[in-house]
Amino acid sequence: MIKKERIGIVGAGIAGLATAVRLASRGHEVDVFEANAYPGGKLSAFELKGYRFDAGPSLFTMPAYVDELFRLAGEAPEQHFQYRRLPIVCHYFWEDGTKLLAHAGIAEFAQEVEAQLGVPAAKVEAALAESERKHDLSGKIFLNKSLHRLSTWTNWEALRAMIRIPTLDLFTSMNAVNEKQLQHPKLVQLFNRFATYNGSNPYKVPGLLNIIPYFEHKVGAYLPKGGMHAITQSIFELAQRRGVRFHFEHPVDRILVENKRAVGLEIGEQRHAFDRVISNMDVFFTYKKLLADQAPPERTLRQPKSTSALIFYWGIEQQFEQLGLHNIFFSNDYRDEFAHLERGSVSEDQTIYIDITQKYEAEDAPPGCENWFTMVNVPHHSGQDWDALIDRTRRQVIAKVSRILHRDIRPLIACEEILDPRSIERKTSSHLGALYGTSSNKRMAAFLRHANFKRNIQHLYFCGGSVHPGGGIPLCLLSAKIVDELIHENL
Ligand SMILES: Cc1cc2nc3c(=O)[nH]c(=O)nc-3n(C[C@H](O)[C@H](O)[C@H](O)COP(=O)(O)OP(=O)(O)OC[C@H]3O[C@@H](n4cnc5c(N)ncnc54)[C@H](O)[C@@H]3O)c2cc1C
Secondary structure, three states: OOOOOEEEEEOOEHHHHHHHHHHHHOOOEEEEEOOOOOOEOOOOEEEEOOEEEEOOOOOEOOOHHHHHHHHHOOOOHHHOOOEEEOOEEEEEEOOOOOEEEEEOOHHHHHHHHHHHHOOOHHHHHHHHHHHHHHHHHHHHHHOOOOOOOHHHHOOHHHHHHHHOHHHOOOOOEHHHHHHHHHOOHHHHHHHHHHHHHHOOOOOOOEHHHHHHHHHHHHHOOEEEOOOOHHHHHHHHHHHHHOOOEEEOOOOOOEEEEEOOEEEEEEEOOEEEEOOEEEEOOOHHHHHHHHOOOOOOOHHHHOOOEOOEEEEEEEEEOOOOOOOOOEEEEOOOOHHHHHHHHHHOOOOOOOOEEEEOHHHOOHHHOOOOOEEEEEEEEEOOOOOOOHHHHHHHHHHHHHHHHHHHHOOOOHHHEEEEEEEOHHHHHHHHOOHHHOOOOEOOOOOOHHHHOEOOEOOOOEOEEEOOOOEOOOOOHHHHHHHHHHHHHHHHHHO
């Protein structure tokens, strides 16, 4: 029998929600304090003039991590959370008229590449097999466990990965690996794009990150029934059924520390005592605001941030047969696009991503219309003139999409909402509006991310995209699992 404790969680982002479910399922008494009036943080949704939009994430992989939460709580996941595997993971478009459908199935995808780009199917199959090999060797070590515990490194699996490090392309960039393997510039661009899945730069990030296509093509890309927000909503409702208490519009002001141990939370005039505290707030602001009287780990907090995003949520008064759920309109010069991001600027020919959930969820837009989540990668906030950049990028996006679709989309935009790095920071307390916490571009980035616990303050833990193992829904869910394991090793 483990001791039942009172546990306070700061933030109801996806990692905070998952941690709450795990701990409540073990019988602990859990309170979650959330600054916003709603759960989910970046993974939230809103409605605009009859259109429904997922506000942040649009690509969903590893649904098993969500299912696991229901099973832990003794419930059948399919009764509360349903999803479908996408037969086509992305529709790719280039300005010269080339189009490519990325089928989920590896053989079909490879055949499509051969048909559209003239690259032998075997090359694509080999690249995806290599992606799987890298995942099998490194995934369990780098993603599923705390990197800051000796036990992670003292076992056969870790030894096997260490011996194979020279074959994991840690010292070569993703782009260099892709150029060598795939050669065709469009195919290289397509595979380089996977770096953006965690806000990285393919010309800098190590080739180890080529494990990402494994997730999309082998494990699969999915869409929850009801859209991405169903992930938040179903886990939130599960947490409530497990007795977790939620306190919305309760921004935490301070983590109370006594004798090098976290003992509670301060919210306004009120103090709440807890046996353990978990922060799902961005680790930068956790230190700067909630632990202002503790010495911060400056080197960790100074790590460069991932990219951010500029999003135009558009209600479009037409349906486009040539588009699917995920659509990419590539730039002509990918290297220049990332060089701009590195400099903190935005290229005038930025790759555009359009996500349209209405393709599967008919009620997400009025009849005959589509809900476009139109996004370009932009640098994190460092004082840019965002209003001018938004104005210029909006014109560029409309012109490029209109050229490729052979239809002026400007008059079709029935309503609009905009999200930029400033509003991302404001809405979710994410430092500089970075989507995925610290950047993964550096070879040692995984080790420079903040751990899920704090060595010199007992009973204080961290989950979410700004700490190990990193940003993105699957990794945030894994951070919850690691925190749960750390607490129960301790108990
Ligand atoms: C535009 C966009 C697109 C993305 N696309 C994808 C994608 O396609 N696929 C994918 O997997 N990931 C994607 N991501 C990344 C993904 O959304 C994040 O990694 C993940 O949702 C982060 O979850 P989190 O648990 O770290 O918390 P967050 O979502 O950052 O939420 C933190 C919560 O803590 C609350 N909080 C902060 N401070 C306090 C305080 N002092 N007191 C109380 N509450 C507080 C905030 O209000 C917020 O609700 C995207 C993100 C964005 C913004």
